[in-house]
Structures are given as C-alpha cells and as structure tokens.
Amino acid sequence: MKIERVELFALRLPLKTAFVSSEGSTTERDLAIMRITDENGQTGLGEITSYPGVGGVPLGELVEAFEINARPHLQDANVDVEGLTIREALPAPVDAAIDIALLDLRAKREGVRVADLIGTEVAEAVSVNATIASSAPDDVAEQGRSAMDAGFDTIKLKVGMQDDKWRVQALRDAVGFQTRIRLDANGAWYTAEAIDVIGELTSFGLELIEQPVDGDDIQGMQRVRDSAIVPIVADEGVRTAADLERHIANGACDGVAIKLSQVGGVAAAAQLADTAKQAGLLAFVTSSLDGPIGLAAGLHFAAARPDFELANGLATGGLFIDHYAIEMPSVSEGKIALPDRPGLGVELDEDALAEWSIG
Numbered sequence: 001m002k003i004e005r006v007e008l009f010a011l012r013l014p015l016k017t018a019f020v021s022s023e024g025s026t027t028e029r030d031l032a033i034m035r036i037t038d039e040n041g042q043t044g045l046g047e048i049t050s051y052p053g054v055g056g057v058p059l060g061e062l063v064e065a066f067e068i069n070a071r072p073h074l075q076d077a078n079v080d081v082e083g084l085t086i087r088e089a090l091p092a093p094v095d096a097a098i099d100i101a102l103l104d105l106r107a108k109r110e111g112v113r114v115a116d117l118i119g120t121e122v123a124e125a126v127s128v129n130a131t132i133a134s135s136a137p138d139d140v141a142e143q144g145r146s147a148m149d150a151g152f153d154t155i156k157l158k159v160g161m162q163d164d165k166w167r168v169q170a171l172r173d174a175v176g177f178q179t180r181i182r183l184d185a186n187g188a189w190y191t192a193e194a195i196d197v198i199g200e201l202t203s204f205g206l207e208l209i210e211q212p213v214d215g216d217d218i219q220g221m222q223r224v225r226d227s228a229i230v231p232i233v234a235d236e237g238v239r240t241a242a243d244l245e246r247h248i249a250n251g252a253c254d255g256v257a258i259k260l261s262q263v264g265g266v267a268a269a270a271q272l273a274d275t276a277k278q279a280g281l282l283a284f285v286t287s288s289l290d291g292p293i294g295l296a297a298g299l300h301f302a303a304a305r306p307d308f309e310l311a312n313g314l315a316t317g318g319l320f321i322d323h324y325a326i327e328m329p330s331v332s333e334g335k336i337a338l339p340d341r342p343g344l345g346v347e348l349d350e351d352a353l354a355e356w357s358i359g
Helices: 059-069 092-110 114-118 137-149 164-175 191-204 218-227 241-249 266-278 292-303 350-355
Strands: 003-021 024-038 043-049 125-127 130-132 154-158 180-184 206-210 232-234 255-258 282-285 335-337
Touching: 003 059, 024 059, 024 092, 043 059, 043 092, 043 292, 059 092, 092 114, 092 266, 092 292, 114 266, 114 292, 125 292, 130 137, 137 154, 137 164, 154 164, 164 180, 164 191, 191 206, 191 218, 218 232, 218 241, 232 241, 241 266, 255 266, 266 282, 266 292, 282 292
Parallel strands: 130 154, 154 180, 180 206, 206 232, 232 255, 255 282
Antiparallel strands: 003 024, 024 043, 125 335
C-alpha cells in the first residue's frame, strides 16, 4: 500500500459553555485532523489531541514533532499497515493519530469496521457516562437531571474544588441512588486531603474515583487506595505499560481509565487493557474533550473489549458548538451505537474544516 498524501488540519473547536475542572477552565479545544490517502484514493483519519493541562505539550509542538519526525516516514511510503516503523520517538498523541489513521485506512480497504478489525467479540453499542464539569451545586443538579432524562445511568462529576461536598450532594439528591456517580479529581488533592475528602464523600454512594492525587505520586495513590472503600482508578498516572505495572506492583489502583491519545493509540491501549484484565483491575475508555475521530476511535476500541463492563467516557461530543464531522453518533439510553460503515465511520465536513481552521 502506497501512501500518496498526508494532510494535517489544525482546528480550534468552541465549547457551548466553559468546561471547568481542577485544572482550570477552557472554552475551546485545539486539535489536528490527520488524513492519509493511499494510491487508490482511500483515506484514513486520525486526530492529534493535546493534553497541556496534565503535563502534555501544546498542539503546535505536537504538529511540529509530526512534521519533523513522522511525515518523512509516511509521505510516499510503501507501507504494510502493521509494519510501519518510525525510529524517532514521537509524543503519544502523534503516535495515536498515526495508529488510528492507518487502522481506519486498513479497515476501509477491507470493507470492515475498525472494531471488527481489532476484536473478535464486538458489541453493537457501548455504555457511556455523562460528564459534568465543576460548577455551582444548582447547576450540577440541573445537569444531573438532564442526563437522567437523556437515559444515562452513570454520571461523572469533576471535583477537586472547594465546594465538592455540596456539589456531590446536590447531584445525588437530584438523580437518586439508581444512578451511578463517579468522580474525577484530575490529581487535584494532596494525599492526606484526598483521604479526608473521599472519606467525607463516601456516604453519597460513589462508583469510583479517578486520579485523586498527582499522576506521578504512586505512594500517594497507594495510601489513598488503602484508606478508601471506593475503587480508586488511575488516569493521568498511566501513560505507558510500565506506568500501569508500577501501579499494580505497588497496589496503587483498583482500575485504569484509558485515553487512546494519552497512551499512543489502539495497540498501546490494548496492551494496557490486557494487563489490567490479568491483574483483575477495572478498565474503561475515556477521553479529554476529543473530537469526532478521537471519540470514534475510543468507541470502536471499547466495542472490541467485552471485558469492559463499566460505562466509558465517550459522550462529550455534545459539549461542542460544532464539529468537523458530517454526522455525530447520538446517545440513546446511555449507549452509543457502533456505526455500520467501514473504518471508523467518520466523514469529514470540509466546510467545518475551513470554518474552524487555525492555519
């Protein structure tokens, strides 16, 4: 397979309202679309998503890394999709974009969905959670009721703020105990603080808590996990297989939230999921305000993992004013159906690419 053309489209997508977490507030999302075209005109799509708030690098630096270290290996290459080798180390979001674009291309060439390409037992719909950013208790309650009305049975609330107790209580009062609530602190708490806060919030009946302390603080994670009766899940602290193995060896988590862009793509995510399964850990896919391609890749990966029993964090597309895809999958009764089109099932909206371009 010869790659004829590799294109990048840097975009800035606006959010409907400010998305607030312990890491700060944002009203927009920068990302870059990768489109690889083969000699037959078939295309594969990937997405470079930056994570500057959690130790990542800005989009511009990721694009520069691609242009210098990856494009020369892709442009005009005769590539076996499974055999592409890039010697230079690439940032994980760039690796992920290339991996996903080539999987999308390969699946389209074979006339199958990405999930069918990577899995042997594929779910036709994937359970997802609603996500509520940090906001006033009344707003949290209103969003919780709206999520319930939309059919969600799991809600993730961003925490790590001064009024966490009141916001969690407001959400629980609004949705009752038939709805699962998980919390995500994005590493906001110190160890002792995390132990105290989690102890105070346990009475609200929590499903799990993501990344209570800094991702690099393995000992802190272990102490929090030992003290908590709520499952503690690693997120920002797991970027590589070695990271997860350290968490397991130190008894530092009960599960792992896997972001494809954060870990380097589908192959790397599968390795983490397999390791988690062998260790008896919880595992699910999540995202960080990804665009349609990133969310679609997560959806296909989750659909190909019958061992993923929890809701996945892939229902954030509705937080944006607009998208670069012609059609976005909808959430029905807390699930997103797998598209029935080959590849990822994402079709680019050329007008939107032009409208949201940042050059």
